[in-house]
Amino acid sequence: MNQTQLKATQWLAGQFEAMEALLHRLVDTDSNSYDKVGVDAVGDLLVAQLNVDGIGVERIAVEGFGDVLLAELPGGPGKPVLLLGHRDTVFPKGTTTTRGYTRDDKLAYGPGVADMKGGLVLNCFALKALKRAGPLPFPVQILYTGDEEIGSGSARVHIERHAKAARAVLNPEPGRVSGNVVSARKGGATLIIEVSGRAAHSGVNHADGASAIQALAHKVIKLHALTDYAAGITTNVGLMSGGTSSNTVAPTATAKLDVRFVELRQWDEILTAIQAIVDHEELPGSSARLLEATTFLPMEAKHSTDLLGIYQTLAQELGFSVEGEFTGGCADSGFTASLGIPTLCGLGPVGGKVHTDREYLELDTLVPRGQALVATILALGN
Structure with a gap:
């Protein structure tokens, strides 16, 4: 890794407590797809975190569903890297009153902890790390959306518009139970x-x-x-x-x-x-x-091959290994890949049993997956 990558990853190495604290707050905020108030409340938590570091966020009003948020870290004149993240979950409003965030020594539990509030934390802290790493050769954006679990009906137009202008799209949906990332989706x-x-x-x-x-x-x-x-x-x-x-x-x-x-x-x-x-x-x-x-739309493997190779190399340098995995589940990354934009998914913390009351996230993957994400972003300028 180069000096910029090292600076970003080293800063993240000391951020576990702050990352978990944000995860805790996000999970304890109900955000069912049809609960606009809740989805927007999750967005407000993320905006506050980014604003602390002077990172601007544009709010695009959406009627009936969570607003679309576009955070951007300025950089050189190159095409931006686009990060995706959906703030909604499948869990009904009120779930957190009886089943909020809990944890043991290794795992965190709660509604949406893996799908995909852990990924929201990674996106947020990726921009915070990049802000500290120095001037960027290109902008880095996060598009936080609000209705992925019900098909991204309001968000798709925004996802596709920003993806068309991007050099690559990285989506920290939950890492697979195997620890792998997602290289293709139905x-x-x-x-x-x-x-x-x-x-x-x-x-x-x-x-x-x-x-x-x-x-x-x-x-x-x-x-x-x-x-x-x-x-x-x-x-x-x-x-x-x-x-x-x-x-x-x-x-x-x-x-x-x-x-x-x-x-x-x-x-x-x-x-x-x-x-x-x-x-x-x-x-x-x-x-x-x-x-x-x-x-x-599907995420075909041909659109992730190069990104997967970059991510695998950097993950090895950071001390873990991954393979690309195919899944029958759908995600917003299919929209971007179907436009021909290089796309890699499943980059979030490792988790499992999503959409159930046993959903979990492996806490010791928060920092390493965040480090691999920022290192990959910075490698895309080469």
Whole structure:
């Protein structure tokens, strides 16, 4: 490592207590995706931390969800490095009143401790370390968003806009249980299928009806047949509802479909096939429409290869080793990778059992992963 990298990593070596203190405060602040007040409160804690070091933060107002925050550390004229971080969690408002931040000798627990409040701490302290390391050859930005857990509907436009101008994107989502980082992710979408039929009394004039449930059942079989394990494509109707009573031919039915895919090119093909199934009239008198609820694009490995090599080399110098790992879970890094921007994910502290009441973070990974993050950022000027 060069002198700038050493200066930044050495400063971080003495910051464990401060990093954990911020983690504690963040975890003890409820921030469900639909709790704008809570998500913005998490943002306020981060802004206060950054402002202490004179790091400016722009607030982009978002109606109904957490505001988007853009922190920037100025540098030379080069393209910036962009760090991502979502402030929302899956846990309902009020969770922290009965299950807040706790810890033992090795692990920290609490709602969102790994996914991804630990990563928020790393981003924040990365900028604080870089501020102390001296003049930067390029700016470094953090984009703190507020609705990743429900598809980044309000944040995607901001993520893509800033990623297009970046030299690279680093996303400290939780490190894998194995200790690895994430070099590739599946894309995924939640689609809603609404079927309309024709109501009739099931005993008096059954033949006059057109069952929306029956039509939907035919579609579900066809949708599930699109699964192709060899290609990494899966389809799953996980929720269905319909009808009004057992003695009425169902006039309506609805299903939620989860779709996962590996490559960006697959998405258009799958969506075309799904649309054809939805459009097909299964029964005379029935019709259906397809609605797109959320979509995450895939993070293909080809966009992380060079960054992974840099990160691995620096991690070795810092005393730990990682591999790149593929996961079926989606994240905002898929949006940036799908733009062709070099992207690496899973750079946060190591954690596990995310989205459960047993979610944990390995405390002794806070500092090393932070050091590897700042060292990687600084290496991108070479």
